[in-house]
Amino acid sequence: MQFAKPTPAHIMRSPVIILIVINLVLVLAVGWLLFLQSPPKGELRIVTPRGDLGADERATIDLFGNARASVVFISTRQRVSDLWNRNIYSIPRGSGSGLVWDQVGNIVTNYHVIEGASAAQVQLADGRQFNASLVGASPEHDLAVLRIGGIGFSAPAQIPIGTSSGLQVGQNVFAIGNPFGLDWTLTKGIVSALDRSLPNENGPDIRHLIQTDAAINPGNSGGPLLDSNGRLIGINTAIYSPSGASAGIGFAVPVDTVMRVVPQLITNGRYIRPTLGIESDEDINDLLKRASGTDGVFILRVDPRSAAERAALIPAQRTRRGIAPGDVIVGLNGEPVSRLGDLLARLDDFEVGQKVKLTLSRDGKEREVSIELEPGS
Template identity: 65%
Template structure:
């Protein structure tokens, strides 16, 4: 006679069975994953098939031209590092502190190097590195802050680097290709390409100084460190000095500016000869704020002459400034244009004069008391 089991085993829970099944599947998958490389190696061929190199063919003509331009121009571009001498207030020792980097280019066989004024501004010393790796301490020759141009000189005794070929900027056309070589972010001898995006742009000067006019706008990538480097045309000729960018982020946003080579050709020889740029002047005093007030009162355009320097070119030509009479202030001559080009404000007048040189004769269209006339003035050295 069979007796019932006093301790019967409970029936397996369906949930526990499912959990055990899932756990077993996971364990199996983990083992499979662990041994998968060995399984693949077992079934794969014992030797990997060798890859063959696909023939590229000839470079495109445009690529060849760009490569040739860079190889021929690279040696004319330099890398500039600046430092500032600092005196320790406790030890009184003087030491050199790195300040910044920039670019430049060889101007002539005498070792003159052209760069931006803001690259060396505030520096106590500058080192110029050539493309072949040689370093030279540079001497400052001259600066023109109004044009953001500076000239340095290095003593290259042998294996002189070639001077960059000089072109023209007056005949530039929007859309033509340009090439920029420089040292952006310290990445030396970098080439970027683009086109002329616009011409005759103006940027405000530093610390309220005169505006920099006639700038070339380009979409070639220009970043910090490119300043002072050359902007070249497709023939490898210098057409400008890369000087500024418009960028909310501080990096290239496709809007860069370059000082045109026609301005460089006018300024650099003076800096080499005298150490400073002497701007051509009329011998008059003008003021933009007062000029705007007078224009608003009279409802006219142009630049009012506030004062004429006695004995100046303007004085000899018969120009007259503002007069103070018992009846009130009488406006002086108002310059409407220079050589047929309008002068809507003081900045534009200075730009028109800066296109010429000392000794040139300009024709001014002036108006006073409703009467217009033309005046010929020989430009004199400015302050």
């Protein structure tokens, strides 16, 4: 019996090798052909024509275009001295916003924008720059007036003045300013609330503030808040923000307050407050309130020959046992009063020469007196 002879291994592998070689040649050939071909061209995109802007968009564009020229950029500098070589340097202090108030070149801004500064420079929207001088300031209202220009000065058109007494929560408002140094920025929002009050380190509470959710950031201070007709309704002054940036809660000094304060700053260099002719102190007042259980403003001193003296107001007296309370102001024109800052701020709603009715408490009894307001010192 004969058996078939086995085929050598190298003879069996030959067809496989040939197939592999052929496949490699085909792959390389196809790859080379693809490489030689030009890449496919992308689809040519056509610009789609934009439709007409909405009426609200056109109104906003016009509002900004009309108001922009009146908004200014304010940068301040501060003098510092070198104790080693006695040199005096001027270093940048901060920046803010403002608006051109009149043709003379008066600029309205916040007091805190220029507080502590030794010099200020104002830049207009057209690029002109001026060194500014301080005309007057009212820290109690966080308002100040600077002046630029001179002979031949040409002021841009001023923003129309509106009123803040008729504002309604929900209406549109627009803020223009220079947040973080980004000049001439427009933000939009609504009136979130009215008649807000904020404590003021420089004196009475700042009252009647407009609250808005229009984005207001550091640098917006002193810039205008406008209504949808482009009228000035406030001066942006503060934000409530744990982080220091806009958190949707901003405040503006109402234009009705601006209209009462700014003319006096321009004329007198300061704001003359209406007063009763009394003296008190917030810290002492708080101590007396806790000790006596009486909520109001304790009169610590009555100025000689003042309206308060003519109305026979009685101040607190020092005794061996401490301080004996005199008259305590618990109401003004029928509205309760509990804090000195609130009393002073509410008196600011009146003018010198007007009469107000005080409700006084003493020894558990109340009485009312009428007092004519006098100019403060």
